[in-house]
Amino acid sequence: MGEVTAVGTGWVPLAAAVLLATTAVTATADGALLGRPDRPWAEAARLLRQQRRTTLAADTLLGRGAVLLAPVVALLMVAVVPLGTWTVADLGVGVVWFNALDVVLWAVFWLAGWGANSALALVGAYRFLAQALAYELPLMFALAAPAVAAQSLRLGDVVAAQQGLWFVVWMPAAFAVYCTGVLGFTARGPFAAPVSADVAGGLAAELSGVDRLLLAGGRWLLLVAGAAFGVTAFLGGGGGPLLPGWLWVLVKTVLLSLVLAAVARRLPLWRADRFTEVGWLVLLPVALLQLLVVAVVEVL
Amino acid sequence: MSVLSGIVFWVLGALAVGTGVAVFRVDSMARASYALAVSFAAVGLALLLVDLEFVGVVTVLMMTMEMAVMAVFMVMFMGMNPALMPMSMTHGTRTPAVLAVGCFLLLGSGSVLVPWPTREGSPAADPTASLGLALMESKMLVMLTVSAVLFATVVAALCLAAARTRYDRFGDDLRSRPVDPIRGGVGR
Numbered sequence A: 001m002g003e004v005t006a007v008g009t010g011w012v013p014l015a016a017a018v019l020l021a022t023t024a025v026t027a028t029a030d031g032a033l034l035g036r037p038d039r040p041w042a043e044a045a046r047l048l049r050q051q052r053r054t055t056l057a058a059d060t061l062l063g064r065g066a067v068l069l070a071p072v073v074a075l076l077m078v079a080v081v082p083l084g085t086w087t088v089a090d091l092g093v094g095v096v097w098f099n100a101l102d103v104v105l106w107a108v109f110w111l112a113g114w115g116a117n118s119a120l121a122l123v124g125a126y127r128f129l130a131q132a133l134a135y136e137l138p139l140m141f142a143l144a145a146p147a148v149a150a151q152s153l154r155l156g157d158v159v160a161a162q163q164g165l166w167f168v169v170w171m172p173a174a175f176a177v178y179c180t181g182v183l184g185f186t187a188r189g190p191f192a193a194p195v196s197a198d199v200a201g202g203l204a205a206e207l208s209g210v211d212r213l214l215l216a217g218g219r220w221l222l223l224v225a226g227a228a229f230g231v232t233a234f235l236g237g238g239g240g241p242l243l244p245g246w247l248w249v250l251v252k253t254v255l256l257s258l259v260l261a262a263v264a265r266r267l268p269l270w271r272a273d274r275f276t277e278v279g280w281l282v283l284l285p286v287a288l289l290q291l292l293v294v295a296v297v298e299v300l
Numbered sequence B: 001m002s003v004l005s006g007i008v009f010w011v012l013g014a015l016a017v018g019t020g021v022a023v024f025r026v027d028s029m030a031r032a033s034y035a036l037a038v039s040f041a042a043v044g045l046a047l048l049l050v051d052l053e054f055v056g057v058v059t060v061l062m063m064t065m066e067m068a069v070m071a072v073f074m075v076m077f078m079g080m081n082p083a084l085m086p087m088s089m090t091h092g093t094r095t096p097a098v099l100a101v102g103c104f105l106l107l108g109s110g111s112v113l114v115p116w117p118t119r120e121g122s123p124a125a126d127p128t129a130s131l132g133l134a135l136m137e138s139k140m141l142v143m144l145t146v147s148a149v150l151f152a153t154v155v156a157a158l159c160l161a162a163a164r165t166r167y168d169r170f171g172d173d174l175r176s177r178p179v180d181p182i183r184g185g186v187g188r
Helices: A009-033 A037-051 A060-077 A094-115 A117-148 A155-160 A172-185 A209-234 A247-265 A272-299 B003-025 B029-048 B053-077 B094-113 B127-136 B142-163 B164-169
Strands: none
Touching: A009 A037, A009 A060, A009 A209, A009 A247, A037 A209, A037 B003, A060 A094, A060 A209, A060 B029, A060 B053, A060 B142, A094 A117, A094 A209, A094 B053, A117 A155, A117 A172, A117 A209, A117 B053, A172 A209, A172 A272, A209 A247, B003 B029, B029 B053, B029 B094, B053 B094, B053 B127, B053 B142, B127 B142
């Protein structure tokens, strides 16, 4: 696989189309695993027809702005991910770019809960921040591991460095912590406390119609964007036999998203305050040790 | 600087100043916090124009995170929760306005009137790498001192702010099992 070519911002619509199509395939396949392949489509159609509810003294600007930002963040994340030999922007600091965007999600989820001026939605919003404070640092150090091994923050270099051996093979702990982070920033599975039923849907409690669709769909897009980045950073990007690079990226992305969604469904919900201790006392040292191993291997 | 980057610079500059003003004009803590976040993010993105990619993106990262944490603290520590109600973002208006205008005139006139030295040498090929070298070589002592002081401040602030510290949790004998309303996630 050769050098990565930046195709420029004119191709952003195509990147958005690819992201949407990949997410549609993933969501349909995930529905099929549950015996209802039409479920995401039916839900989207229902929400599109639903009338928007409003609450008293809602902060519409921040609330609606936040849900609109969720899919935009997903698109900006994949803008630096190489699809085979093409990428929208070949940013020299692609890893940090992704990291900055997953921090923007703190704002997205908190503001989505804040906007409705509803107590339960705000409880959900603060649950997200509590979890985020615990998963973000391990995630950052997990992201640093492939960058250290590739000696570059550019995603093209990270892919090139995995031509011999995928990073997941010798940094499995970083990959596991990274996947935990993806479930965290999409508020899924064990990290679904911000949107769980015990607070009537949490930060999404008052969302309806298009707003709800944007947040729910945005969380799917973010899962796929997170998987696409994980494929690039740990699973060799477009590397693979027979098929062209871009197809391998898409296939691996769909598979990783499906595995993440399926694993998330099988895990019990974690209380936000209990996960905090796990994040700081288990995930963070694990990520740091992994980084130490990678750094020592690189120096030797 | 090309025309396009000139336009981008002025748009980002106007956005940074505009949202900076909005911080004091809006009547909600959430809007003020995130207006400030947008202002900082615009500054961070403007740094991309001078090829400081790493510093620019990290500025956006840190400032978004900071404002999110500020949203936690403002609701935690503001008595009677005015943070959740519409409120004025200014305390006293005349003195700060006089001070702000005075400072602006002082610094602004300084930056205009001072004879600036002409550039000697050329910028490094990779500014991020030279920033890293500066932090890790010549300025290492400063960074080490600053990080220790910052860390001590964080720990001290937490000790002062925490409602339950170790003597509340363990009683007099710190080796006993803690009494917590909810046990932590790692089984303690």
